[in-house]
Amino acid sequence: MADVTLAALVLVFVAGLITALATGLGAFPFFVLDEVSDRLNVVLWGLASGIMLAASLFGLVREGLAEADRGPQLFSLGTYSGEVAVVVGLLAGVLLVVVAHEVVEGAEVNPRQYEEADFRKLVLILGILTVHSFPEGVAIGVSFADLNIEGMTLLGFTVPLLAVFMTVAISIHNIPEGVAISIPLRTMGVSNWKMVWWAVFSSLPQPIGAVLAFYFVRLARAFLPVGFGFAAGAMIYLVLTEFVPEALEEGAGLPGNGYRELVAGIVVGVAVMVPLAFI
Template sequence: MLQDFVFVFVAGLITALATGLGAVPFFFIEEFGDRWNVALWGIASGIMVSASLFGLINEGLAYAADGLPTLMVGGLLAGVVLVEVSDRVLDGTDVGGRSEADADTNDADTDESTQSPDAPIDVEAFAEGDPKKLVLILGILTVHSFPEGVAVGVSFAELGFDGGLGIFGLSVPVLAVFMTIAISIHNIPEGTAIAIPMRAMGLSKWRMVGAAVFSSLPQPIGAVIAFAFVRWAEAFLPFGFGFAAGAMIYLVLTEFIPEALETGVDLPRSGYRELSAGIGAGVLLMVPLLFV
């Protein structure tokens, strides 16, 4: 069991480290194209929705007692509620110590080059390095990253069971592999959103990478917690699968796609072409899941 927990934690850690990749292009180029970011948001969206529909929901239905997916439907609704509540908490909190109203007032006087609406953290507060603010930032990021961590953890529910892929001597569910990849891809443009204003502030490139990784550190913890829940409370597996699916689909509809369109607003056709291509590519990547 300890080996399983370590494996799931490492998978979650991989998704966190992937956020740092969003800052890597700034080691080589001055500007980072919006077209790339929009396509990545699209790929992540396509993979997550497909994984939720073809993988998580199918698994939840398979575990449903007597063919009644009551627990799974309850999990779907709970996942939506979690994301909505998290959004409201984040909207009303400013890790830099200002209220949202103050932030709106002061942002008008702030150099736009240091602002990034897609960044999940207050980069100025992070750059200051105040330990108290860093603790607050980590708390806010826990709320921000928990749904993704849950999706990774739940997807590993059948870790060690027959029928998975052999990785380091363990039978790893195909769904878990795809979900880890999906979250990692999603985290790359999020890391870029953090790096852009930090670059404008003149911070070092490795500081940008560190900030990006820091923003996703709660994900491996959330993955382990979710994995422990579904392994120790097998009767609630349908709820767990539904919970992860509900959170993922709602995140895609309310955050990923809107952020992609916001990023591509200056592109031809407002980035819809890149977003559609990315979503299509993401769905195609998940086709093998239908035959597992």
């Protein structure tokens, strides 16, 4: 059983909090602009999609397979035990998002009602936010699994390079999400700083998910390949079922229905993050 100190939990929580705070940056364009163009929105969604796909495939899945090769085996299936563990995790991640969406399907939440929400509405709001943000927090948590084992020295800790990569990737990805959250708030006349707050609030499940995932994989190392696959499966599914459709909806009125802008954003996102994954 690995030692999990309070300092380690605080570090992981802070990493998740950094990604949540990055969501608030998405509201800052509205401090100087009345609106963000559809073209830029599509590019930003494409950029977020490319970043998350690269982080999932070249960060989480690759590390999950490597961990399966060098760590204890959860499944006794010979040569393919590691691959099976990662695939099981991928499917579990997809299943979580599907089930969570079914639970909150059809729920319409008006951001202006946040401050007057009763208990039921608050539970609903938090449920919706968790569906989108919790898997990203899990990705951060599992990426810290080798804390103080291998990596680079930072603030007195030996931090895995994968953890730095995932924290940067999810932080960058959260900025377009902050823009998307701020757009309807802007049309409702919500003040600039309140838009920042609600953007950050939408990602608060991330530091919580990060701590829970980190604690679990440190205590149950054999589940780490499944954990990597779980985080990757949830994020890939969110990209394919939410980010890409959202981008195409935003780009419906553009020449080519926004496909060029979407593809350009994805290519740039992948191109930026892939080199970081192999440092």
